[in-house]
Amino acid sequence: MAKQHFFALGQRWLSDTETELGLGTIVLMEARTITVLFPATGESRVYSAQTAPLTRIEFAVGDTVKSHEGWEMLVEHVEEIDGQLIYIGERSDPNDPDEKEPAILKETFVDHHFQLNQPEQRLLNGQFDHPKWFDLREQCLINQFEHSTSALLGFVGARVDLIPHQLHISSEVGSRHAPRVLLADEVGLGKTIEAALIIHQQLLTARAQRVLIVVPSSLVHQWLVEMLRRVNLAFSVFDEERCEAMAEDATNPFEAEQLVICSLDFLTHNSRYYQQALEAKWDLMVVDEAHHLTWSEGQPSQEYQVIEGLANHTKGVLLLTATPDQLGHKSHFARLRLLDPARFHDYQSFVDEEKKYSQLATAINPLLSGDNLSPDDLLAIGQFADADVLKDINQASSQDKTKLLHTLLDRHGTGRMLFRNSRAGVSGFPDRKLFSYSLIQPEEYESILAEDPTNLQLQLTPERHADVVNTWVDFDPRVEWFIDQLKSLKGEKVLTICASASTAMQLSEALRVKAGTRSTVFHEGMSAVDRDRAAHYFSQSEDGAQVLICSEIGSEGRNFQFAHHLILFDLPLVPDLLEQRIGRLDRIGQKHDVCIHVPYFDMTAQQVLLDWYHQGLNAFEHTCPTGMTVYEETQESLEYCIEQPQDFSASEQLINQTASLHKTLKLKLEQGRDKLLELNSSGQGRIDVFLEQILEAEQSPKLELFMSRLFDAIGFLQEDHGESCYLLRPTETMLSPLPGLDEEGMTVTYERTTATLLEHVHFLSWDHPMIQHAMDMLTTDVTGKSSVAFCHDKSLPAGAYWIECLFVLSAKADKHLQLSRFLPPTPIKVCIDANKTSVSKQFIQLNSVKTKMGNQLINALKPQLEACLQLAQQQADTQGEKIKQSRIDNMQELLGDELARLQSLQKVNPAIREEEIEHVANQITNLQQVMQGAKLHLEAVRLIVNNPK
Numbered sequence: 001m002a003k004q005h006f007f008a009l010g011q012r013w014l015s016d017t018e019t020e021l022g023l024g025t026i027v028l029m030e031a032r033t034i035t036v037l038f039p040a041t042g043e044s045r046v047y048s049a050q051t052a053p054l055t056r057i058e059f060a061v062g063d064t065v066k067s068h069e070g071w072e073m074l075v076e077h078v079e080e081i082d083g084q085l086i087y088i089g090e091r092s093d094p095n096d097p098d099e100k101e102p103a104i105l106k107e108t109f110v111d112h113h114f115q116l117n118q119p120e121q122r123l124l125n126g127q128f129d130h131p132k133w134f135d136l137r138e139q140c141l142i143n144q145f146e147h148s149t150s151a152l153l154g155f156v157g158a159r160v161d162l163i164p165h166q167l168h169i170s171s172e173v174g175s176r177h178a179p180r181v182l183l184a185d186e187v188g189l190g191k192t193i194e195a196a197l198i199i200h201q202q203l204l205t206a207r208a209q210r211v212l213i214v215v216p217s218s219l220v221h222q223w224l225v226e227m228l229r230r231v232n233l234a235f236s237v238f239d240e241e242r243c244e245a246m247a248e249d250a251t252n253p254f255e256a257e258q259l260v261i262c263s264l265d266f267l268t269h270n271s272r273y274y275q276q277a278l279e280a281k282w283d284l285m286v287v288d289e290a291h292h293l294t295w296s297e298g299q300p301s302q303e304y305q306v307i308e309g310l311a312n313h314t315k316g317v318l319l320l321t322a323t324p325d326q327l328g329h330k331s332h333f334a335r336l337r338l339l340d341p342a343r344f345h346d347y348q349s350f351v352d353e354e355k356k357y358s359q360l361a362t363a364i365n366p367l368l369s370g371d372n373l374s375p376d377d378l379l380a381i382g383q384f385a386d387a388d389v390l391k392d393i394n395q396a397s398s399q400d401k402t403k404l405l406h407t408l409l410d411r412h413g414t415g416r417m418l419f420r421n422s423r424a425g426v427s428g429f430p431d432r433k434l435f436s437y438s439l440i441q442p443e444e445y446e447s448i449l450a451e452d453p454t455n456l457q458l459q460l461t462p463e464r465h466a467d468v469v470n471t472w473v474d475f476d477p478r479v480e481w482f483i484d485q486l487k488s489l490k491g492e493k494v495l496t497i498c499a500s501a502s503t504a505m506q507l508s509e510a511l512r513v514k515a516g517t518r519s520t521v522f523h524e525g526m527s528a529v530d531r532d533r534a535a536h537y538f539s540q541s542e543d544g545a546q547v548l549i550c551s552e553i554g555s556e557g558r559n560f561q562f563a564h565h566l567i568l569f570d571l572p573l574v575p576d577l578l579e580q581r582i583g584r585l586d587r588i589g590q591k592h593d594v595c596i597h598v599p600y601f602d603m604t605a606q607q608v609l610l611d612w613y614h615q616g617l618n619a620f621e622h623t624c625p626t627g628m629t630v631y632e633e634t635q636e637s638l639e640y641c642i643e644q645p646q647d648f649s650a651s652e653q654l655i656n657q658t659a660s661l662h663k664t665l666k667l668k669l670e671q672g673r674d675k676l677l678e679l680n681s682s683g684q685g686r687i688d689v690f691l692e693q694i695l696e697a698e699q700s701p702k703l704e705l706f707m708s709r710l711f712d713a714i715g716f717l718q719e720d721h722g723e724s725c726y727l728l729r730p731t732e733t734m735l736s737p738l739p740g741l742d743e744e745g746m747t748v749t750y751e752r753t754t755a756t757l758l759e760h761v762h763f764l765s766w767d768h769p770m771i772q773h774a775m776d777m778l779t780t781d782v783t784g785k786s787s788v789a790f791c792h793d794k795s796l797p798a799g800a801y802w803i804e805c806l807f808v809l810s811a812k813a814d815k816h817l818q819l820s821r822f823l824p825p826t827p828i829k830v831c832i833d834a835n836k837t838s839v840s841k842q843f844i845q846l847n848s849v850k851t852k853m854g855n856q857l858i859n860a861l862k863p864q865l866e867a868c869l870q871l872a873q874q875q876a877d878t879q880g881e882k883i884k885q886s887r888i889d890n891m892q893e894l895l896g897d898e899l900a901r902l903q904s905l906q907k908v909n910p911a912i913r914e915e916e917i918e919h920v921a922n923q924i925t926n927l928q929q930v931m932q933g934a935k936l937h938l939e940a941v942r943l944i945v946n947n948p949k
Contacts, residue, residue: 006083007026007029007034007049007083008026008029008082008083008084009026009027009028009029009083009084010025010026010083010084010106010107010108011025011026011056011083011084011085011107012024012025012056012057012107012108012110012114013025013026013036013052013054013055013056013057014054014055014057014114014115014116014125014127015036015038015045015053015054016053016054016055016126016127016851016855017053017851018045021038021040021041021043021045022038022039022040022041022112022113022114022115023038023039023040023057023110023111023112023113023114023115024036024037024038024045024054025037025038025039025108027044029049032048032049032050033046033047033048033049034046034047034049034052036054038112039068039112040112040113053851055116055125055126055127057110057114057116058078058085059075059078059085059087059110060075060078061075061076061077061078062074062075063075065087065105065110065111066110066111066114067105067109067110067111068109068110068111068112069109070111071091071092071103072091072092073087073089073090073091073092073103073105074089074090074092075087075088075089076088076089076090077089084106084107084108085106085107086104086105086106086107087104087105087106087107088102088103088104089102089103089105090102090103091103115782116782117782117785118785118938119785119786119805119938119939119940119941120786120869120938120941122782122785122786123786123788123858123865123941123943124858124862124865124866126851126854126855126858127786128786128787128788128849128854128858128943129783129784129785129786129787130787130848131787131788131789131846131847131848131942131944132713132846133713133778133783133784133787133940134784134787134804134806134940134942136709136710136713136778136784137778137779137784137785137806137939137940138806138827138829138940139706139710140710140775140778140779141779141806141808141825141827141939142827143706143766143775144772144775144779144824144825145824145825145826145827147766147767147772148820148821148824149820149821149822149824150766151690151693152693152694152697153201153204153205153767154174154197154200154201154203154204154205154767155167155170155171155197155201155694155767156694156697156698156765156766156767157200157231157232157763157765157766157767157768158193158196158197158200158230158231158767159229159230159231159752159755159756159763160190160193160196160197160230160756161589161756162691162694162695162752163190163193163428163588163589164682164683164684164687164688164691165185165189165421165426165681165682165683165687166189166190166193166194166197167197167683167687167690167691167694168681168682168683168686168687168690169183169194169198169419169681169683170194170197170198170201171201171687171690172419172683173194173198173318173419174197174198174200174201174202174205174207175201175205176207176916177207177915177916177919177920178207178283178284178315178316178915178916178919179198179202179284179316179317179318180316180317180318180339180340180417180913181317181318181319181339181416181417181418181419182290182319182320182321182335182336182339182417182418182419183195183318183319183320183321183419184320184321184322184418184419184420185322185419185420185421185422185681186322186421186422186423186623186625187322187579187580187583187623188423188429188583188586188587188588189421189423189426189588190587190588191320191322192223192226192288192320193230194419195286195288195318195320196226196227196230196231196233197231198318199211199227199231199233199284199286200231200233200767202283202284202316203233204767205818205821206815206816206818206820207283207816207818208283208284208316209258209283209815210258210259210280210281210282210283210284211235211258211259211260211282211283211284211285211286212254212260212261212262212277212282212284212285212286212310212314213227213235213260213261213262213285213286213287213288214261214262214263214264214267214285214286214287214288214307214310215261215263215264215287215288215289216263216264216265216288216289216292217263217264217265217266218524218553219288219289220237220261220262220263221237221529221531221532222532223235223261223288224237224261225532227259227261229759231767232767232768232769233259234259235259235260235261236257236259236260236261237260237261237262238253238254238257238260238261238262238266238273239262239263239266240266240270240273243270243273243276252276252279252280253273253276254273254276254277254279254280255280262277264287264292264303264306264307267306267310268302268303268306274306274309277310278309278310278313281313282310282313282314282315283314283315283316284314284315284316284317284318285310285311285314285316285317285318286317286318286320287307287317287318287319287320288320289320289321290307290319290320290321290335291321291322291331291335293307293331293334293335293338294331294334295330295331295334295337296330297330297347300334304334304338307338308338311338311339312341317338317339319335319338319339321335330347333347333350336350336417336418339417340417340913359380360380360381360383360384362377362380363376363377363378363380363381364377364381364405365377367401367404367405370398372394373393373394378390378393381404384407385404385407390404402685416912419680419681420678420681421678421681421682422678423623425678425682426588426682428588428589429586429587429588429590430564430586430590430591430592430593430594431593431594431621432582432586432593432594432596432620432621432622433593433594433595433596433621434596434598434614434620434621435595435596435597435598436598436599436600436610436614437481437597437598437599437600438600438602438607439477439478439481439599439600439601439602440477440601440602441601441602441604442475442476442477444468444472444475445462445465445468445476445601448462448465448467448468449462449465449604453643453644454643456573456605456639456642456643457499459604459605459606459642459643460499460570460571460573460605460606460609460642461498461499461500461503461570463476463503464499464500464502464503469502472506473506473507473509473510478569478599479507479510479514481599482496482507482511482567482569482599483510483511483514483515483517485567485597486511486515486517486546486547487515489546489565490546492546492563492564492565493538493546493547493548493560493562493563493564493565494546494547494548494563494565494566494567495538495547495548495550495560495563495565495566495567495584495585496547496548496549496550496566496567496568496569497549497550497551497552497566497567497568497569497581497584498549498550498551498552498568498569498570499551499552499570499572500551500552501521501523501524501525501551503551503569503570504521504522504523504549504550504551505521505523507549507569508520508521508549511547511549517546517547518544518545518546518547519545519546519547519548519549520534520537520538520545520547520548520549521534521548521549521550522534522535522538522548522549522550522551522553523550523551523553524551524553534548535548535560536759538560538563539560539562539759541758547567548560552572552577560584560585561584561585561587561589561590563585564585564590564591564592564593564594564595565595565597566581566582566584566585566594566595566596566597567597567598567599568581568596568597568598569599570606571598571600571606571609571610571613573609574628574631575613575617575619575624575627575628575630575631576627576628578613578619578620578624578627579619579623579624579627582594582596582620586623596620598610598620603645603646604645605642605643605645607645608638608641608642608645608651609638609642611651611655612638612641612654612655612658615655615659616630616654616655616657616658616659616662617630617658617659617662618662624662625666626661626662626665626666629661629665630658630661630662630665633661634654634657634658634661637650637653637654637657638654641654698752703750703764703765703766703771704750707750707764707771707774710774710775710778711728711774713778714734714735714774714777714778715730715731715732715733715734715735716728716729716730716731716734716738716741716774717729717730717731717745718748721747723749723754723758724749724750724751724753724754725747725748725749725754725758725761726747726748726749727745727746727747727748728741728745728746728747728748729741729743729744729745730743730745735777735778735781735783736777738770738773738774738777739769739770739773740769740770741770746762747760747761747762748761748762748763748764749761749762749763749764750763750764750765779939784940785939785940785941786940786941786942786943787940787941787942787943788848788849788854788857788858788942788943788944788945789843789846789847789848789849789942789943789944789945790846790847790848790849790944790945790946790947791843791845791846791847791944791945791946791947792845792847792946792947792948792949793946793948794948796946796948797946797948798946798947798948798949799945799946800833800834800945800946801833801834801857801861801864801943801944801945801946802831802832802833802834802839802841802943802944803831803832803865803868803869803872803941803942803943803944804829804830804831804941804942804944805829805830805831805832805869805872805873805876805938805940805941806827806828806829806938806939806940806941806942807827807828807829807830807872807873807876807880807936807937807938807939808825808826808827808828808936808937808939809823809825809826809828809880809883809884809934809935809936810823810824810825810826810934810935810937811823811930811931811933811934811935812930813926813927813930817923817926817927817930818923818927819927819930819931822887822888822890822891822894822927822931823884823887823888823891823931823934826883826887827939828876828879828880828883828936830872830875830876830879832868832871832872832875834864836867836868836871838871838872838875843944846944849945857943857945858943861943865943869938869941873936873938876936877936880934880936884931884932884934887931888927888928888931888932891924891927891928891931892924892928895920895923895924895927896924898920899917899920899921899924902916902917902920903917
């Protein structure tokens with residue numbers, strides 16, 4: 001292409017000053033002026049014929065040219081008639097690219113949206129931008145390269161506290177091909193966060209692209225919100241209404257989205273949609289509350305069969321349960337069977353295998369405590385470790401003992417499939433304190449309770465009796481106590497849980513009428529959106545509700561740990577429900593002691609239950625893993641005492657029996673803890689370096705400084721908004737919209753601490769899609785592909801020049817190969833000076849050059865620039881080959897070590913699947929071929945001329 005110096009009607013020209021207008025056509029020529037129409041925008045411009053800032057567009061033989069109708073042709077011959085160019089060549093058939101037909105395209109009918117995209121073409125034709133765009137493009141490419149190859153990918157951007165065991169499980173599982181594991185941490189240890197981090201990492205590293213989350217109906221919306229809030233993943237909720245709305249299309253609705261959440265009930269009760277979910281191919285399935293999947297040989301539940309079918313058709317499966325043995329050891333076996341049916345095919349074999357690992361778990365205690373191993377310990381460990389490793393182990397260094405522990409962790413039977421942390425093995429939990437308040441039972445209750453002493457529900461929650469259900473708030477002393485308690489806790493958030501929705505609503509209304517306290521309710525009669533709105537109102541630090549009053553549903557899966565006061569307006573009969581209630585506040589990361597406030601009527605059923613929990617099980621101030629077992633053992637006596645609260649002797653006997661049972665079972669549980677499994681799950685001694693790397697990355701101001709420049713350049717205003725926050729808003733000069741950013745803008749922060757405290761603030765990190773989109777916005781735009789600048793070096797002669805070329809080495813491959821982990825688009829910069837020498841020169845301050853001056857410089861240096869560009873290409877090719885080989889070597893070393901480890905472990909640990917080994921072997925072979933074929937292209941060019949003045 002070359003600039004012409006005469007004009008004719010129908011010729012096509014680009015505006016040097018308004019490239020966004022697209023390709024213009026000369027429609028009028030007068031004595032001293034020309035009129036150019038720009039069809040892409042419908043605008044016209046009138047220019048002086050002598051000084052028009054225009055560049056003539058001319059295609060040469062071998063170029064591909066696109067018509068305004070959308071078809072393309074390869075130019076084989078060019079003719080000129082009356083100043084207009086006519087292109088002759090072969091046109092491709094859009095439906096069959098291999099089919100060619102002769103075509104003629106007049107210059108007038110070239111695509112109106114044409115832009116010069118090649119950096120060298122833009123420079124040589126005078127299409128250049130401010131020098132800052134070259135620097136920004138280079139920084140974007142460098143940052144994207146570093147992000148793709150970082151070991152922290154998927155972790156720096158999650159809105160979570162950095163808790164070691166969660167990071168360990170997430171990095172261990174998230175880095176696997178098609179992980180199939182059971183996450184079984186105790187309540188409050190963060191299984192949902194672990195699952196979110198695993199999903200996030202799997203998606204960002206392209207190990208997974210399609211994810212299905214199956215949860216109980218009550219948790220669907222919570223998971224939707226958590227995925228978006230924690231890791232910026234926008235899932236779609238699929239239910240009957242949505243699927244019916246999509247039924248008009250012949251396609252499978254589950255194939256319309258990549259990230260889907262649906263309820264287990266929906267799949268269980270809709271065979272048609274379940275079949276469609278089966279047929280849609282998923283890379284990863286996550287199942288929450290997996291302990292509800294009951295199973296017995298020959299009689300699996302319908303829910304179990306639904307998940308089994310999906311698990312058999314899905315590569316990766318995560319099962320989440322806080323109680324792996326809650327429904328018995330067979331149900332635990334059944335969940336492992338979902339993960340690996342080939343291995344867990346026989347229950348008795350599983351029991352026999354577990355005994356060996358139980359012996360191993362006991363045998364490692366001396367290794368953990370620093371004591372010597374006994375002959376029995378050595379015998380148990382000898383089944384899993386080589387004899388030469390155990391030789392003289394008692395005299396070995398602590399380093400060698402730690403190495404042995406890690407070997408045993410690798411070889412632990414279910415240690416690769418089951419992750420289980422207990423509160424006993426994890427620090428960071430708050431203390432729990434009980435405050436009980438004795439009140440006199442009103443006469444209105446005494447008479448109605450005497451009529452039906454065997455109705456346990458009414459004995460414990462008398463306000464639900466039909467005779468008083470509409471009037472109890474007027475005489476129940478707990479209401480006045482509740483109001484006074486909230487006044488004494490003014491300024492503190494208070495979560496209140498009671499058994500029924502009607503009690504919650506009446507209590508909230510009484511608060512409004514009698515005290516004017518800001519409160520909101522949360523119950524099963526509300527829609528998921530309304531429940532989320534209520535939870536958000538409660539979470540707001542300013543102008544939010546002081547108290548959230550929940551029915552029992554408020555104890556399911558929700559996290560309200562920004563509060564630390566819990567009022568239990570009544571007590572549930574089942575210990576697990578009590579623990580779930582307290583677990584809303586008692587979670588890892590809770591910054592304060594959890595204060596549990598319980599009002600009760602003196603010498604009634606309520607006091608019996610309170611004393612049984614507190615004096616028998618110590619269930620208020622400590623977690624109670626024995627609670628359900630003790631409840632089943634003492635249920636008959638407990639119910640008698642609730643019915644006969646005046647029988648103090650029976651109550652005392654019940655409490656003594658409960659305390660004795662609790663102590664015995666707790667000791668048995670402690671002895672039976674699989675400490676090796678917990679050690680493997682906690683990541684103790686293996687996650688510290690990774691955690692330090694995350695903290696170090698977050699302390700760096702690099703992202704914040706870079707995004708300030710980038711947002712400003714692409715047209716977004718970032719204003720200081722206090723508390724380490726900024727208000728990000730679009731301006732009239734923005735290149736294109738950012739997803740999720742409306743005209744009113746959004747509040748953002750680069751600080752993890754701020755993001756975890758302020759729910760409404762967006763946490764920007766290298767992982768955040770908005771950051772990646774902003775960089776893509778610049779690198780995919782033509783702005784900055786070429787630029788011209790002045791430098792001011794008085795030590796060098798005027799007119800000295802350099803040409804900086806930014807190349808990118810890249811290849812293409814299927815996502816599952818994870819090419820970006822080893823060879824993402826890789827920037828290579830080459831600088832050539834006026835002596836045709838490659839130099840390493842840093843330019844501190846560059847100034848822009850006016851269009852006229854820039855064109856004069858380009859025209860004067862054109863032959864030299866073309867020679868420099870050719871030399872830069874040669875230099876880049878040499879560097880590119882070295883980088884390519886280095887990245888191939890790195891890939892072979894990393895994946896080779898991983899393959900060798902898996903092959904070695906498979907001999908001693910049946911949890912290593914053949915599929916994992918085959919995947920890594922194929923990955924090595926295919927990646928080597930793809931990376932060898934990586935190509936280099938010129939991304940941007942900048943001409944710098946010295947002007948010492």
